[in-house]
Structure formats: structure tokens, C-alpha cells
Amino acid sequence: MIDLAEKAVEAALAAGARYADARVMVRKTESMAAQNGAVEGLTQREHAGIGVRALIGSSWGFFATADLTDAAAKSAGHTAAETAKASARVPGPPLELADIPVVTDHWESACEVDPLSVPLVEKADLLLECTNVGRLAGAQLAQASYQIWDTEKWFASSEGSRISQRIRECGAATAVTAIGDGETQRRSYPGIRGQYGTRGWELVRDADYVTNAQRCGEEAVALLSAPVCPETTTDLILGSEQMALQIHESVGHATELDRILGWEAAFAGTSWLDLSQMGSLRFGSELMNITADATIPGALGSFGYDDEGTPAHSVDIVRDGIWVGVLSGRDSAALAGIPCGGMVRADGHDRLPMVRMTNIGLLPGPHTLEQMIAETGDGIMMDTNRSWSIDDRRLNFQFGCEIAWEVKDGRRGRMLRNPTYTGISPTFWGAMDMVGNADELTVWGTPNCGKGQPLQIGHTGHPAVPCRFRGVRVGVRG
């Protein structure tokens, strides 16, 4: 396949490109969903093709085809260059590409149990059992699903890199919904989006979906009659799953360099961060340390090389509460005058690689969850994301969780329903005074991060621990 990529690059250069790269990708996917004891859908998909980028002057062009022949690859390279020439009619500032090493390599993610080789019967039985036990407590709706991706890609650049990779990802989710007169209550396991990683089916087997599906059913039913989360300002303890969402939305997206540069202004939005303040701006409390680490084994945002051929590595984003880094690719990094972050990926051969989160995680602190509860006189603990909304500068957010509990005099008390909290990002992160330790760490996988036009679905990882925040507005409702 690498020869097809090379032919596409050569064609783009011949058509006038000063830089070109091409990715041949073959992606096999499998997904199954079950509801209330019945499999609702099983789909297996094979998607293959080649995508070519060409740079002429300061203008990019991209073209993709599913036709994996020499002629089609050359044509795609030529069309990518012609597209770049068209872009040049509305040109931007001079554009360079940050230096990266020229590499010839092959990389594969670790995988103990090939997920596509696991018998469909075993997978269906797991989902069906979850949806059966989930309704034992009286909940009306129990669902379960899994997704598998097996991606092979071959990358060639006009600078000489030749890289092949095989990345296998999978995960599963179960959720139970109890339906009341005017509202529904839902509980999910392991989280709202399930749990996903660059691992084999062992990731699913290692979790106890069935026992937790039953617990989810019991909690969903109990939530229907639980008191509503009060509207107040209080101390807030967030579980690690909700912390993953908090990190993703308010730190991950905010530190994407394409947003900061205004490249996503119309669709995804911009960022409240100003590059001139990188290295000095206080993002949060001194307990806040965030990294973007694409090398974490098994995490959903891990890879060997990004889709520009940059080797995976770790970048500090926030250190001791100070904003110190961004998520970047070769062109954005060059514009900002910083080393390339290696965070550019595409959702398939037919999509343009763009800045995407890798594994954006909060480094563990010194506390335990028990300590947080014990040291809270009057507060609320929330867990498992249910809704998320944040403004176009990634500053003003309102998030909802599936479940909450009162915390009174150092003890977790009664369950609360419809919990929400809202805040302004640096104020909120500045109010973080307790951070869970390494024993509390979960590396969450988010398989549905939307960005770009045409819309791309990205896979990101989020190491997270429970944390406590002081003086947060909770209980906002319509």
C-alpha cells in the first residue's frame, strides 16, 4: 500500500505542490447494540481509500478517493494540488511546516485478544445479559453496545517518511433508563460513553458489565423518587468520569492551537486563551497539572505517529496551574513558533488531518476520594456525565450528571437527581483544592469527539481522578 501513497505524493509534487503527504487507510469496524433483551443491530464495515494533502504557497488542498489503484492514487494527488491552487485565490499569511524527523517505521498498538476475532455469540450474549439484568429493578429501558475499530494505515510524505501503523480499538457501554411521569433517569456503566481504549477485547472482559448493569437499574429507579439537586453554591466533588468530560471540554478543546489561531472560529469556536500569555497565565490552582500524552499504553488517544508522521510524545499543557502548552500540528506550530505537538489526526482516509486531542489528562494529586468526602462539611458529589454545553471560547460551561449525593459533615448522604453545575473555566479550575491520588486514576476513552467540516469523529483519552472544587454554582434548571 505504501507504493500507492508514494505515487499520490509524486503526482501532487508534479502538479506543483511544494509539500505533499498521503495516507492509505483500511479500516474495519464492527458494532452491535442491544435493547431490552434483543439485538437491535449488528453492522460490520470496511472502509478503504487514500487521502492526499498538497501545499502550494500558503494554501492547502486535500482530495480522497476510495479507489485503490495506481491511476486513482495519481489522480488524487493531482486533484489535491489543483485544489490547493484554488485555495490560493483567497490566500493566507506565509506558511511553513515545523520540523519533524524523517522516519521509516512500523507501529502497532498492543492487543491481547483480537476484538474482531471474538465470537459474535459471546459479544451478543454479554449485551443481552446486561439488558436483561438492567431491568430487574423495574427500569423500563436497558441498552448495551460495543464498537470495534481495526485500522491499518500507510503514510508517505514528500520529505521521505514512510510509516505504517495498525491500531486496534474497542470498548463497550451499558445504560439503564427509568421512565417517570415527566422525566427520565439514566445510569450508565462504565460512563455515559462506556469505556474505550487502544486495547483488545480484554478491556471489555476485565470490566464487570453485568453486575454493574443491575446496579445501574437499581439506581435509575431510585433516582426517579430522589430529591432534586438544590440550586445553591456549594463545594463540589466530581467523580473521575465527570472529570474526564471536564478536562476534555474546558482544557482539551481550549488548548487546541487551531482554535486559538481562529481557524475553527465559525464552527467549533475559538478559545479564551491568548498565545502571548502562554507560560504565565494562571489556568487553575497549583494542584492542576495537565499533560497531552500520546504514549500511554492502551489509552484511546495513543498512537505511534500522528497523521503528519510526527512521533507520539507527551507535552505539558498546564503545570502547577500555569498554562504552558497547546495541542498543535506542523503548520499551526510553525505559525506559533513552537515545536510541533504531533496531535494531528483524521477520521478516515477521506478526511483532512486536523488538530485533535491525544490523551489529555490530569496528573494525580495527594488525596483520596474518602478524604475529600471526610473533609467536606456541606457539599455535593456528582458523577457520570449526562449533558454538556460550553461556549464558543471554552469559558462558560454548564454540565449535568446522572447522579449526585449530598455530602454532610464528612459523610455521603442521600441521592439527588438532575444535578447540574456551571462555571467559568479559570475560576472553576482555580477553586480545585483536592485532587485524587494515583490509586483513584482511570484512563477514560471518549470515542465521539466531534470537530471539523465535514464532521470528523475523534477518539481521545482522558486520565482523570476525583477532585474537589470550592464554591460552585449547582442545581441550574429550566
Place this chain on the structure above:
Amino acid sequence: MTGIDDLAGQTLDLAAGRAAEAVVRVTRRRQGLTRFATSFVHQNVGDEHTAVEVTVVVDGRVAGASSSVVDTPGLHRLVDQALAAAAVQPVDEGWPGAAPLEHLGDADRPSYDDETAAAGPADRVEVVRRFVAEAGGLEAAGYCETLAEEVVLVTTAGQHVRSAATRAVIDGIARDGGHDGVGSIESRSLRDLDGAACGRAAADSALASARDGGPADLAPGRYEVVLSPRCVAYMLDFLTVYGFNAKMVAEGQSFASLGEVQLDERLSFSDDALDGRTTGLRFDADGTPKRRVDFVVDGRVVGLAHDRRTARLVGGGAESTGHGIGSPAMGAIPTNTFLTGSSPQPVDDLIAGVERGLWVKDFWYTRVLNPKSLVVTGLTRNGVFLIEDGAVKGPVSNLRFTQSPVAAFGPGQVLGVGDDARLAPGGLHVSSHHTPSLRLAAWNFTGGAAG
């Protein structure tokens, strides 16, 4: 016969002898999208592909597979894979059967435009160039898209339908020191995209937001509002996905109750893929021909969106309304909707009737807090203006809201309907909706710029 007809027939032949039923869908798609930001084209992409999807039924067991590898060995592999998967599935009690022969009818909607289908990157860049040029020196950002899709669907039950559609969009903002305005057009034809007009509209709105020193902060609370078509369309995605979707209703997860007056009597809501003001194919993912369906007439809920599976689920003579999206888990979702209102007025007249309220140009990042109550949170964007004594007084900082559109559009809540109906994108990126501005008695803003 064309290429995709051949592929569909070939795949069906491969499956028919080995499966009790089969559905084959072949899609040929050509898409181009030009993005601009900070007033230059920074991304310009195109792709072409053909994909085959097959669903097979063996002894009541159902499985689907799809592939972009469409040579003969690829088709053999695809069908073999689907059959092997179906063989080990549990029996699907909800399988409604493959769609039988049903013609698309005589409707002759001009859904496909050859010029748009053939458009290249230079054509889209020209629309963008005009947008940027007319933005008056303000920073411009947005996109121009052209899409052409041809689909053939055949079933072992005799259905054979073919449809083609094009779509063209220019959608962008102009920015003046962080104060944004938006301009957009969506059509089946690239010729309809007036980039210059959109650029001027965006710039005018941005400049209005920047006047008098920029927006003033306003205390959160319940305000009377005039919502633009973009705002209303944002909300309509929630009504279609969570509300008038028969699966959600059957599961008890929807607010919608047939026969009840749940929206204001001024409002009617329907879906009509055959109306030339919308875009898209003439049959759904099951192969059922699309037709006009009323969901709300004068505020009363009179219909729901069905696919073949939900129609079988609820029984009682229910039939598919042609709203299958190919996802049993999601249900049936209308994607060509029209919100209409009685006694439409110019937007200026809507504003003139407001003693104190807000004129909102756009929403942003809306998400549902609870599907049944349909409480949604999100933010304003691209211009919010205070109205006092029937006149626009000045720009206001963006606000967060937490509000159910069912309640806001409910009986007695709609105080006026605009005469500015147009196609605008929904807030979940599911589809666009044809809708006018609405003047509403109350909208619950729960946070200001400071949280």
C-alpha cells in the same frame, strides 16, 4: 442501468439465493468543502466514493455489513460476511420485513442540480471570495459546501428505488473585535449561494453588536424573546430526535402525546421531503418513499415519524412514514421539516410588539438535560440585542439558557410568527429545518457572561 444500479443488482443476486430476505443500498457520493478562517481559505477538501450496504435475514436472524471495496471479490466478501454474522445472531423479533415494491410517485421535485454536482474547488472558493470581500474588512470565517449523492436501494421483496440529490451551503461569520454576525444560505443549487450577500449580512450584524462600545451585560432571568430562524431551527432538532420520533414515544421517553394540544395554536409542524425548498433523497433508509407528514396542526399533535420497525413495534395499523435513518437504536427522525405559523409578520413588527425583551440571532452548543421534559441548555451567539418599547436598544453580552422548547412553544406562548421562513441548521447537526422567526412570551436565561 448505471454503475450503482449494477452494483445493487449484483449484490442482491449474491444474497438472494442464500438469505430469506435482503436489502441492498448503494451510495455514490461526491463532496467538496471549502473552509475559511481569519479571512483566508485554510482547508479545501474533496472526496468521492461508492459504498455498498447489505442487510440479510436468515431464519429470522438479521445482520448488516457495508464496504467501500466494491469490486466483485469485495462484493462476495461483503455478502459472505453479512451471512456469517446473521447465522449466529439471535432471532430479531422486531424485524419488519424488507420494503415491498412501492413507487416514488409522480412528484417531480428538482432535487438534483448537475452544475452543483460537477462543482469543483474553484467554484466554492469563488463563493468564499465574495463573502470575504463583502465582509467589509472584518475577519471572516465559515464554509462553502457542495454535495451530490445518488442512491439505489433494492430488496428481495421487490422494491427498487433510485434518487439523487445535491446540496450547496455557504455559512459564515464576520467578526469585529469578538463581536460576531452570521450569514448563510442553504439550497440544492450552488447558483443560489450569494456569498456577497451573506458576507454583508454577517458584517452588518457584527457591526451592530460592536456599536456603542459593544455589548452590555444583562442579568439572567426570564425574558420575552424574538428568536431568529437559526435559533428556532436549533430547537427543532430536539423536537424531531426526541419528540416526534415514534420510538421515543413508544418507550415513554417523549413529551409527544397524539391528539393533545402541546404547542401554541399558531404553530404547525410537518415534514415534506418533496417540497423544493428542502434538500435530500426521496426515500428513506428502508426504501420507503417519502411523503408529506403532519406532526402538529394548529398546536395539536396529529402524527409521529415512523420507519418500518417502529410501525411494526406499535402495531394498530401504523405504517412507515418514510423516516427511517438506518439506525434501529435511534428510531425514526424527520429530516425535511417545516415549522409554519399563522399570520406571519415582518420581523420588525415582531420586535415592535415587545415592551422589554431580547432579539436573539443564533444559538450555540445546545444539549438536552432530560429527553422527556426536553429541557435544553445552550448559549446565544452571533448577536443578542435588547428590545425596549418596541425598538432595538443595543447589543447584549451572550447568555446561557436552560429552557424546554416544548414549554416555550407551548399553548399561549407564541406571540408572533415572522414572515422570514428559511432553511437553517439544527442544533444537533442532524438536519436543517425550514422555519420563521418566533416571538415568544418567555425564555429562561440562566447565566450571563460571568457565569
